[in-house]
Every structure is written in C-alpha cells, then in structure tokens.
Amino acid sequence: MTDFAATKARFHLPEGVIYLDGNSLGPLPLGAAERAQEVIAAEWGEMLITAWNKAGWMDQPARVGDRVARLIGADPGTVVMGDTLSIKVYQALASALEMRPDRRVVLSDSGNFPTDLYMAEGLLETLGADYELRVVAPDDVAAHITEEVAAVMLTHVDYRTGRMHDMAAITETAHAAGALALWDLAHSAGALPVDLKGTGADFATGCTYKYLNGGPGAPAFIYVRPDHAATARPALSGWLGHEAPFAFDPSYRPARGVARMRVGTPPVIQMSVLEEALKVWDAVDLDDLRVRSVALCERFIAGVEAACPQLALASPRDAAARGSQVSFRFAHGYAAMQALIAAGVIGDFRAPDIMRFGFTPLYIDATDVDRAVEILARIMATGAWDRPAYHRRSAVT
Ligand SMILES: *Cc1c(COP(=O)(O)O)cnc(C)c1O
Numbered sequence: 152m153t154d155f156a157a158t159k160a161r162f163h164l165p166e167g168v169i170y171l172d173g174n175s176l177g178p179l180p181l182g183a184a185e186r187a188q189e190v191i192a193a194e195w196g197e198m199l200i201t202a203w204n205k206a207g208w209m210d211q212p213a214r215v216g217d218r219v220a221r222l223i224g225a226d227p228g229t230v231v232m233g234d235t236l237s238i239k240v241y242q243a244l245a246s247a248l249e250m251r252p253d254r255r256v257v258l259s260d261s262g263n264f265p266t267d268l269y270m271a272e273g274l275l276e277t278l279g280a281d282y283e284l285r286v287v288a289p290d291d292v293a294a295h296i297t298e299e300v301a302a303v304m305l306t307h308v309d310y311r312t313g314r315m316h317d318m319a320a321i322t323e324t325a326h327a328a329g330a331l332a333l334w335d336l337a338h339s340a341g342a343l344p345v346d347l348k349g350t351g352a353d354f355a356t357g358c359t360y361k362y363l364n365g366g367p368g369a370p371a372f373i374y375v376r377p378d379h380a381a382t383a384r385p386a387l388s389g390w391l392g393h394e395a396p397f398a399f400d401p402s403y404r405p406a407r408g409v410a411r412m413r414v415g416t417p418p419v420i421q422m423s424v425l426e427e428a429l430k431v432w433d434a435v436d437l438d439d440l441r442v443r444s445v446a447l448c449e450r451f452i453a454g455v456e457a458a459c460p461q462l463a464l465a466s467p468r469d470a471a472a473r474g475s476q477v478s479f480r481f482a483h484g485y486a487a488m489q490a491l492i493a494a495g496v497i498g499d500f501r502a503p504d505i506m507r508f509g510f511t512p513l514y515i516d517a518t519d520v521d522r523a524v525e526i527l528a529r530i531m532a533t534g535a536w537d538r539p540a541y542h543r544r545s546a547v548t
Contacts, residue, residue, distance in 0.1 A: 153439040158513040161431050162364075169519045169526075171498045174338060174476045174509030177364030177428070186427040190420050208419050212370075213410060215422055218429040219363070219372045222437065223336055223355065224346035229374055231409045232425075233417050236337060236358040236371040238387070240304075241270045242412055243354035243373060245386030247302040247331045248278065250379070254301035254330070255282050260289045262309040267335055271304060274386075289314060293324050300330040307345070308338035308474030311501050313466040315339075315474050319350045326351065337361060340372075342475035342511075343444065344437040347374055354379075362475070362511060365425030373412045380408045389414035431513060443512035444475040447520055451477050451508060454524030459531045465505055476509045483536060485544065487527075490536035496523045500548045 163179040164170055170178055194206040203209045216230035223230070233239075244257065257271055268286065275282035287295045289309065296303060303325040308315045322332040331353040339345050341362030347355055355374040359365035375383055388403045390396050391413040395404070405411035449470060455462055455477075462479040481487055481504060488500040498508040510520070530536050 153434065153436045153443075155439075155443060155512055155516065158431055158435060159516065162514045164514060167495050169496045169515075169523050171496060171508040171510065171515065171519075171523060173364070173511035173514070174342070174361055174507070175499055176360055176367060177341075177362060177511070178514065179366070180364050180428040180431060182430075183366065183424045183427050187420055187424050190423040195420075202419075208417075211419065211422050211426065212413055212417050215370075215426050215429065216372060216409070218426070218432070219340065219357075219359070220374070222345070222363075222432060223340050223357070223374065224344065224348050224350075225355075225374050226348060226377065229347075229377055229380070229409055230372050231412050232359075232370045232372050232422060233391075233413050233415075234371055236335070236356055237266045237270050238414070239356040239371045239373040239412075240267050240333075240335060241274055242385060242387055243333050243356050243375075244271055244302060244304055245274055246375070246379075246383040247304075247333055247354055248274075248282075249384050249386075250331060250382075251301035251329070254299060256297075256299045257282070257284050257302050257304055258292065258295055258300045258330075259284065259286050259304045260292050261286050262289045262311065262314060263304075263306050264310050264335070264337065267304065267306060289316070292316070293321060296321075296324050296328045296330060298328055300325070300328060302331045302333055304333040304335075306335040306337060308342065308476075310338055311465070311505050311507070312478050313338075313474045313476040315343075315467075315472055318345070318352065322350045322352050338474050338476070341432070343441050347376075352376065354383075359425050359428075362509075363425070364428040364431075364513075366421065366428070368418070368421055369425045369428075370418055370422055373409070375409045375412060377408070380411070383411070385411045387414045391415055391417070435513070440512050444510055445470045447510040447512060447515060447517065448473065448475065448477050450517060450520045451510065451524060454521065455479060455527060458524060458528035461531055462506070475511065476507060478505045478507045480504045481506055483542075485548065486538075486541040487530060487536040488548075489541035489543075490530045490538070491527055493541070494526045494530065496526050502548070
C-alpha cells in the first residue's frame, strides 16, 4: 500500500493553503530547489561544458522519459522529454499525417484544450487546403471515425470538466477504420493509471508541470509506439534528433527510436528539477492513487452538493468516466473562486462558468477536502464572493 502521508511530507505547501490546483501547476517537491542549486553550482558552475557528458545532461531526456514511461504504461525507451506540450502535439500529428498520406481529416473534440486544436489548425494550413480539422462533441467522436480520418487526436481527460475518454475503445475504433490514435495525457499522467502499451495508442504527449510537479515550464513528453518509432518522420528535424548529432552531417538522418523526436538543446536545469520531482513516484502504486483520487473526488462532490445548492456539478457523476478533478458550474464562478483563493483554498476558473478543483492524492487528504468544502460553503451561504475585488479579472484565471 502506498503511504500517502509520506508522499505529502515530500512537498512544500504554504502554511494555511489547501491546494486544489495541482492539475494546473503541481507544488514544489522538497529537494527540487536544492537539486536546481546543485545543477547550477556543481554541474554548470564547476564542470562547465564537460557536464553534458560528466553529469549526464545529454542522456537526461531519455532517462527522465523512462521515469515518465512507467507512469503511462509504456516501456522504457519509448518516451523522450523536451520542448513544450504544444510542440509535442504538433510533432505527433505531423508524423501521424505522413503515415496516412491518402487521408486528409484530423478528428478531435470540442472538449480538447485550445492549444491542441490551434497547433492542428496551424499544421493543416501549412499542409494545404485539402486538409480538414473536424471537431465534434466529445460523445460523438466514435461515431465520426470514418475511413476519411487519418488521425484521431484527443485529450484523454477534459481539462474543463474532467470527463475521460475510453482510450482503449476509441483507439480500437480508430485502428479498425485505419486511422491513428493520438492521446494528450496532460491531465492523465500522474493523475490515474494509463495503459499506452495495452491500448496500442500510436502517439501520446503530455506535460509535466501539472500532476508530475516538474515546476512552471517543465519539459513535455512524447511517446511513439515502438513499431512506428523507426519510420515516423519527425517534422521538426532538429540536430539532437539526428542519428549522430556530433557527426555534424549537413543532412538530416533521424535517430533510430523515439530520440528522433528530440529537437534542440534541452532545458537542463528545469529537467533536473523534474527528475528530482519524479522520484516520489517510486513509492507510489498507481492503482492505490486512483482509489484514493476517486474517494477524494466523491467526498468533495457529496460535500459541495449537500452544502452549496447554487453550484451544479459539471463533471461526470460516474467516477469511472472522470479524471482526478471535479468541476462545478456557477454563473459567478470567477468571483467565487477569487473569494475562495482569498480564504486559502486554491482552485481555478475556466471560462465561461467553471470552478475547477484538482484532487492529487500525493498531497491532498480527506481533511483537506472537508476543510475546503466548509470554506466554500461559508462563502456561498454568506454571499462573500460578491465583492467588487473578486470580480476583477487577472490575466491568468
Ligand atoms: C496544459 C495543457 C497544455 C499546455 O500546453 P503547453 O505547451 O505546455 O503550454 C496543452 N494541452 C493540454 C490538453 C493541456 O491540458
């Protein structure tokens, strides 16, 4: 059994704060700041350029990728780190489309995160007018997987509502129609067990600053199914994805496996922080995590529904169809969230009316949930949210 009191003790959480936004930016793991300092002073400072070899900087994207692989049900050697998620989505889609040269449709859903859709739009525009991004309602995806579709590009867990797609079923339907399945795991990696290998997903991507606690700007990951990794052409053919970067060959030859999805110089300091942050997962069983995540979400839903009649559940009621977050709709959700944050409970707001709460068993327990419900109930019952200061919008919501 995973000891979640022990994992909680491995994070710095500000005094008096209940942090229900680890689905957006995970908190600071203990040891991360020291690790960054060590990389800066002992590696960069003392080893200078020799650290690329001596401190293992060059292998870091693959080494850290192996740590992430375990969390998403992938084999070692199938995941590589670098860049941001938007870039990785672009790379995965570009490679996938080349693998289906006679098809022109990318199928996605209206619950997808905007940047995924924007990156697809941009790529398709470059490829030509005959390409089409077809966006349907989340529940209609399976019915729209036709033989025109080259790639089904979805985010596994909806960032707004927490609704979760059936990855195995959709991947199977996509394959039956001759399409490829691309999964964005931004709200899945570190949130629940994922079985990339078992589902046969073709490509997967995700970020590491949410449930994986790598810090703001932590590098993203990309998974390529091993049988595609030797043939998928990288659209962003950077020198570190070359088979022999230090041959300085004037023409590009992709590296053999997923390493071809590397582009340029990795963010070493940030990746070192991530590497440190990922150590906590060595002591975590993902099935235990899921059981606890479901229990925390159910407890929150029951508490809020009993105490806050103004809020309407926006997440699926069925835990099996939900990720590790709970969202409620409220017309004045922005102001209510600001009032909640002022009272020490940090969640976030997603336009137009969603109050979003992430439940992260590594550092959130039942006592935190009860306390959060109590504070939210007080704010709603007293109308304390309805102050001008709470209605004023900041750039980041
Ligand atoms: C958080 C998130 C992103 C963010 O992309 P970045 O390039 O890291 O800014 C992209 N897609 C999804 C589905 C997300 O949840």
